[in-house]
Amino acid sequence: MAEANALNAETPPELVELRHSIDNIDAAMLHLLAERFKCTRKVGELKARLGIAPADPEREAHQIARLRSLAVTADLAPEFAEKFLGFLVREVIRHHELIRDGGLDVGRPAGAGESA
């Protein structure tokens, strides 16, 4: 706390308040990401078991269209929503490929090194 107070002493109160909100939002997103990776890990295991390809362009196109549409109502740029999904999908595909190739230790936390 001493360190935080020293930092705050030089930081405008308005900035401190905004950063607190950003930190709260980040914590919420982090926990949602953990849940998302639990889902995508199950998807990866299911795909490996059924011999379904890790990448699915049709599914991705559907996700992109949906998120771009949601972005408009959320007052977020559709381009950024698509970029964000791309960031997540790249991680997930890499994870699915690792599961398929038997290179993933599924006992590790979601997103560990290989991500998910």
Add this chain to the structure above:
Amino acid sequence: MAEANALNAETPPELVELRHSIDNIDAAMLHLLAERFKCTRKVGELKARLGIAPADPEREAHQIARLRSLAVTADLAPEFAEKFLGFLVREVIRHHELIRDGGLDVGRPAGAGESA
């Protein structure tokens, strides 16, 4: 809906269910991102007004340490949490630089092209 049904007819029910959860989580994250960008836009404007540099290594180090710690309790890899924050921070810094240089139309949705 006809398109969705045609897709689902070929998709294992377990996969359909997992994808529905992923879509719900993505919608929640998208709305949190919109709120986050509202905050960072205000931070960018405040920094520009007060002549504070867009990048803040000390703040970023604090955010990284905090998110890595939160990731452990959320069962998420700390490496991924850091990577995710890096993805957001890169966008935000670019946005702050645009505000500072007067190149950002603040009337545009958050994250629009320049992101936030």
